[in-house]
Amino acid sequence: MKRLEDTNLFYTAMFGPDERLSGLLLVKNLEGSPSLIDGMDRMILALYDEGHIEGKALLEHWKWSDMTIMVRRSTPERLNAWIAGGERAQPFMQWMDFGEVLLDRDGYLSRTRELLGRWPVPLRERRLIAEYSRFLSDYLQAKQSLKDRHVLDAYSNILSALNHWAHIVIIEETQHPEPSVWEQVRRVNPGIFKLYDELTSSGETMEQRVNLVILAVEFAVLTKMKSSSSLLLRILQSRSEPWSLSELQHHPDLADLHLELSPLLRKLAHRGYVAEITRGVREHGLHLLDLRYTAAGLE
DSSP states (O other): OHHHHHTTHHHHHHHTTOTTEEEEEEEEOBTTBGGGGTTOSEEEEEEEOGGGOTTSOSEEEEEETTEEEEEEEEOHHHHHHHHHHSTTHHHHHHHHHHOEEEEETTSHHHHHHHHHHHOOHHHHHHHHHHHHHHHHHHHHHHHHHHHTTOHHHHHHHHHHHHHHHHHHHHHHTTOOOOSSHHHHHHHHOHHHHHHHHHHHHOSSOHHHHHHHHHHHHHHHHHHSHHHHTHHHHHHHHTOSSOBOHHHHHTOTTTGGGOOOHHHHHHHHHHTTSEEEEEEEEEETTEEEEEEEEEETTOO
C-alpha cells in the first residue's frame, strides 16, 4: 500500500476517471507545518467546473490504511476569489508551492502557479483593496469600542487592524504574506512589528496600549488610502455617470472581494478622492435623495 501511495496511483485511480474533473493537486504534510493541511497527512484538491460541482461534498475526511486524507472540492472561480480576497489566499498559495499537480486538463493549475510567481499588478491591486477595506473597518470598530469603554473588544479590533496593515506593507513589497506574518513583517517593516510588540507585550495598561496603536493606525489609514484603493478609484473614473453602491458591489472586479465598501467610500469622499452626488427620487410619496459616487472632479 505504501508503494502505491508513493506513486500517487491511489489518488489518480480514485479521481482520474471522473471526466468532469479538471484538476487534481496533492499536498503532503510538511514536517513542522501540520497546520498547512489542518493536521492531516495528505490533502487532495479536486477542481471542477462550476456546473459540475453541484451535489458534491466540498470537504471530506478519509482514512486509508494508517493515513488521514482531506479532500477539498472547489472550482477555479472560487479559488480565484480566495486569491484575490486574501482571507484564504495564504494556505492556497502554500498548497500551490508545495503541492504536486496530478491532473491539469485545462492548464488552470499551471497558469495559476505561474501567475502567483509573477504577482502581477492587477492581482496585487485586488489584494490591496481587500486588505485595506478590512484594515479601515477594524480601525473604525476599535475606535468605537474604545469610546464605549469596551477595552477588550477594542484590543481585538486593533490587533486585527494591525494584521491587515502588515499584509498591506508586505504586498506593497511585491511579496506574498506568509503564515508567520509577524516574522515576515519584522524583516520588511520593523516599525509595524514594534507596534505589534508594544500592543501585545508592553507593561502599560491595555487601554494605554490600544490608544497608542490607534494613533499610529490612524495615520496609516490616511497615508495608505489612495494607493490601496487604486482599483476602486479607477472604476469610479471609468465613466462620467456616478455609481450606486449596488453597482459597485456587483462590479465584476469587486464582487468576489467582499469589501467593506460603505465605510471605504465615505472615507474616500471625506478625503476628497471621491465625490458624492445626490439625485432626487420619488418613492412611496416621499422625496428621497439617492446617494451615488464618482471620482472627484467628474461631477
